Amino acid sequence: MFFISRIDTDPAMDLAEQLAKRATQALLDEVNLTPKPGLVDQRSSGAHHDLSLDLMEASAHSLSATFYELALVSWQRQADVALRLEIGKIGRAGEQAMMNVTHGVNTHRGAIWALGLLVSSAAMLGGEYERALNITQGAATMASIGDPMQPQSFSKGKCASQRYRIPGAKEQAQLGFPAIINRGLPQLHLSRQHGANESQARVDALLSMMSSLTDTCVLSRGGTDALSAMQRAASLVLDAGGMATIHGQTRFDQLEQIMLTHYISPGGSADLLSATLLLDGLTPTPLTNPN
Ligand SMILES: CC(C)(COP(=O)(O)OP(=O)(O)OC[C@H]1O[C@@H](n2cnc3c(N)ncnc32)[C@H](O)[C@@H]1O)[C@@H](O)C(=O)NCCC(=O)NCCS
Numbered sequence: 001m002f003f004i005s006r007i008d009t010d011p012a013m014d015l016a017e018q019l020a021k022r023a024t025q026a027l028l029d030e031v032n033l034t035p036k037p038g039l040v041d042q043r044s045s046g047a048h049h050d051l052s053l054d055l056m057e058a059s060a061h062s063l064s065a066t067f068y069e070l071a072l073v074s075w076q077r078q079a080d081v082a083l084r085l086e087i088g089k090i091g092r093a094g095e096q097a098m099m100n101v102t103h104g105v106n107t108h109r110g111a112i113w114a115l116g117l118l119v120s121s122a123a124m125l126g127g128e129y130e131r132a133l134n135i136t137q138g139a140a141t142m143a144s145i146g147d148p149m150q151p152q153s154f155s156k157g158k159c160a161s162q163r164y165r166i167p168g169a170k171e172q173a174q175l176g177f178p179a180i181i182n183r184g185l186p187q188l189h190l191s192r193q194h195g196a197n198e199s200q201a202r203v204d205a206l207l208s209m210m211s212s213l214t215d216t217c218v219l220s221r222g223g224t225d226a227l228s229a230m231q232r233a234a235s236l237v238l239d240a241g242g243m244a245t246i247h248g249q250t251r252f253d254q255l256e257q258i259m260l261t262h263y264i265s266p267g268g269s270a271d272l273l274s275a276t277l278l279l280d281g282l283t284p285t286p287l288t289n290p291n
Pocket residue numbers: 087088089090091092108109110111112113116117147155156157158167168169170172213214215216217266267268269271272
């Protein structure tokens with residue numbers, strides 16, 4: 001007689017593992033996507049003196065444990081202050097773990113925030129979601145609950161938000177990631193439908209977000225003139241047909257020139273591209289209507 005030994009698997013741990021793997025992969029896919037204007041990619045460090053592809057990849061790998069913990073603690077929980085406190089603590093510990101790996105360089109702060117909230121929301125739903133909106137709405141609810149333990153520290157993003165009176169990373173999450181829902185995901189699906197290859201479609205998605213996002217990375221380095229110039233130039237690439245066309249690629253070169261002249265980098269859009277790729281993998285139904 002044979003006995004089959006059965007090891008019970010824990011659905012919460014299974015989902016947490018899957019979400020952590022996907023979130024880390026989304027960060028790796030974003031940084032490896034080439035060409036990107038002003039950002040670290042496979043060609044160069046763009047407009048960054050303290051970042052490199054190796055550093056970004058090491059940082060992405062270091063965040064797997066944070067995403068796993070965020071998902072595990074959120075499994076089938078309701079959005080409330082208790083959970084907000086827990087994920088705030090894990091998110092800040094993740095920022096610290098990232099800083100330890102990068103020796104103090106900010107590689108992925110905005111990404112921990114955006115992908116962390118999305119991973120948490122997906123786990124709150126117990127992995128049961130059909131559309132990206134289901135996940136972004138839960139993330140928005142969590143982002144809107146104040147964290148009483150949040151330290152009142154200085155940040156360039158907060159400073160730019162207040163100085164120019166524009167929404168930053170926090171507000172983007174509290175509003176349910178409109179840049180992803182209205183720009184990144186629809187553009188990704190549209191470009192694929194129009195025959196762009198996967199890399200071209202992903203760059204188009206990045207450009208679509210760059211054309212409207214009030215990116216505090218850009219504002220703190222270049223002010224409103226640089227932000228407007230970047231938004232305009234990104235939108236011209238898409239107007240010309242996007243990265244799958246010769247005209248689009250010519251406009252992309254012009255955009256890249258603007259980024260390097262102003263020494264600016266769309267870090268916020270890059271974070272939201274990672275989040276777009278994560279959601280696209282979790283909920284592959286297109287947001288656009290092909291008709
Ligand atoms: C909200 C965060 C990102 C801090 O934002 P703040 O603007 O104050 O700081 P900072 O300039 O250091 O980082 C902003 C980051 O967001 C990205 N970003 C910039 N502009 C935008 C924008 N308009 N939309 C989205 N992301 C943006 C940038 O890439 C940048 O890395 C976050 O670090 C935070 O508050 N964390 C606390 C931990 C927590 O509660 N975590 C819970 C979920 S994991």
